Amino acid sequence: ETGVTQSPTHLIKTRGQQVTLRCSSQSGHNTVSWYQQALGQGPQFIFQYYREEENGRGNFPPRFSGLQFPNYSSELNVNALELDDSALYLCASSLGTGGAGGTQYFGPGTRLLVL
Amino acid sequence: AQTVTQSQPEMSVQEAETVTLSCTYDTSESDYYLFWYKQPPSRQMILVIRQEAYKQQNATENRFSVNFQKAAKSFSLKISDSQLGDAAMYFCAYRSGGNAGNMLTFGGGTRLMVKP
Numbered sequence: 001e002t003g004v005t006q007s008p009t010h011l012i013k014t015r016g017q018q019v020t021l022r023c024s025s026q027s028g029h030n031t032v033s034w035y036q037q038a039l040g041q042g043p044q045f046i047f048q049y050y051r052e053e054e055n056g057r058g059n060f061p062p063r064f065s066g067l068q069f070p071n072y073s074s075e076l077n078v079n080a081l082e083l084d085d086s087a088l089y090l091c092a093s094s095l096g097t098g099g100a101g102g103t104q105y106f107g108p109g110t111r112l113l114v115l
Numbered sequence: 116a117q118t119v120t121q122s123q124p125e126m127s128v129q130e131a132e133t134v135t136l137s138c139t140y141d142t143s144e145s146d147y148y149l150f151w152y153k154q155p156p157s158r159q160m161i162l163v164i165r166q167e168a169y170k171q172q173n174a175t176e177n178r179f180s181v182n183f184q185k186a187a188k189s190f191s192l193k194i195s196d197s198q199l200g201d202a203a204m205y206f207c208a209y210r211s212g213g214n215a216g217n218m219l220t221f222g223g224g225t226r227l228m229v230k231p
Binding site for chain 1: 119148150152157158159160161162165167206208210212213217218219220221222223224
């Protein structure tokens with residue numbers, strides 16, 4: 001069984017640029033959720049994709065957007081990067097959106113630094 | 116909106132001893148799930164244990180067990196026979212039981228240090 005993978009591991013961008021982060025879900029999982037974790041804090045929910053449709057969104061501006069592909073892998077896109085976007089971005093996959101199957105399993109994260 | 120509070124920023128335990136990490140939450144829902152995740156310096160969030168709110172029995176996974184007090188909205192994690200590899204950040208998390216918006220709400224975390 002393949003776990004959740006994310007790429008790249010680390011990324012450095014400058015303010016105003018755009019970035020794309022990628023996530024491959026655990027085999028058999030059809031739901032992907034994205035979280036932002038600032039240094040020293042708990043993760044904050046960005047949004048979730050279920051069967052290629054957005055299924056819930058946290059308190060993040062529209063410049064944070066996402067996509068899920070037919071193989072259930074996902075992308076997180078951030079436009080017009082700001083210094084405060086520097087964080088660890090975590091992807092989690094689950095089998096469905098509710099019940100015990102909705103338990104989320106996390107990838108190793110992508111560390112983004114915005115200069 | 117649901118909130119999760121971890122009141123202990125740091126905890127320390129001697130190897131082989133037992134430690135309890137605290138978590139309280141606030142919700143008006145009756146159907147929900149609670150989780151403890153471990154985040155070592157490698158950064159990957161690892162699921163430690165899950166508790167369904169409708170189950171009265173406390174969840175147990177090997178050396179890890181919880182004390183789930185639904186009326187008090189308390190969900191503590193007990194680690195028995197602590198090992199050096201248990202040193203990490205521990206996050207308590209809440210998730211609604213419904214199908215819409217399967218988001219996790221996390222507490223601020225507790226850093227656990229294990230002394231040899």
